[in-house]
Amino acid sequence: MKKSLERRRTNESGRLSKETEKLVSIARPEDSTVRPDVGTADLIAHPPTTTNIEDTSRPARSILTLQPLLTIDPKDKGKGVLEEPKPAKKMTISDLDAAQIAKDAEVARLVYEKELVELEREKEKRQRTKEASKAAIVEMYDEVQAGIEADALFAAKLQQEEREEYTIKERAKFLTEIITAQRKFRAAQRSIEIKSRPPTKSQLKNLMMTYL
Numbered sequence: 001m002k003k004s005l006e007r008r009r010t011n012e013s014g015r016l017s018k019e020t021e022k023l024v025s026i027a028r029p030e031d032s033t034v035r036p037d038v039g040t041a042d043l044i045a046h047p048p049t050t051t052n053i054e055d056t057s058r059p060a061r062s063i064l065t066l067q068p069l070l071t072i073d074p075k076d077k078g079k080g081v082l083e084e085p086k087p088a089k090k091m092t093i094s095d096l097d098a099a100q101i102a103k104d105a106e107v108a109r110l111v112y113e114k115e116l117v118e119l120e121r122e123k124e125k126r127q128r129t130k131e132a133s134k135a136a137i138v139e140m141y142d143e144v145q146a147g148i149e150a151d152a153l154f155a156a157k158l159q160q161e162e163r164e165e166y167t168i169k170e171r172a173k174f175l176t177e178i179i180t181a182q183r184k185f186r187a188a189q190r191s192i193e194i195k196s197r198p199p200t201k202s203q204l205k206n207l208m209m210t211y212l
Helices: 002-027 040-045 093-196 201-211
Strands: none
Touching: none
16 A cells, blocks of 8 residues: 555656656756756745746847847746737828818918907008097087187177177267257248347348448
């Protein structure tokens, strides 16, 4: 019984040694032999794996092509499945035309916005000039209107003075005419009265002397 157990352990150790050698040969194909200083127990306790091995000396991209290098999936356990890089999309003539059209549209938009700003500025300038002209015209009209009103007042005053002066002259003339008429009337009345009186002695004597 004891011998059979020892034989079984020996067979299992040999089988494990062969499996360990196989794993080592897969991980390091350049070295197909097992190192003499590595024991079976160490190999069983710490089996070699390829998932945690990182090659820091390998660049991420090729220096000449600047394309990603072939990668190895850690799940493949050292089998090294190669992945081809995706080809870069080439620019076609239609793409170049579309880019040029977009660029021209952007330039046209900027020019249009600049022209709008200039037009708005010119419009504001014309509006300010127009308002200033209106203010100047209103001020000039007020001055002219004030002058017209002053002239009208002055003319009315002159006319009033002239009318007053004319009235005074007319009144003086009318008064003179009335006085003259009264004097003539009184003289005529006196002459009639004188003629209607009987002559006196002296008057008769004078009348007789006239005929003699």
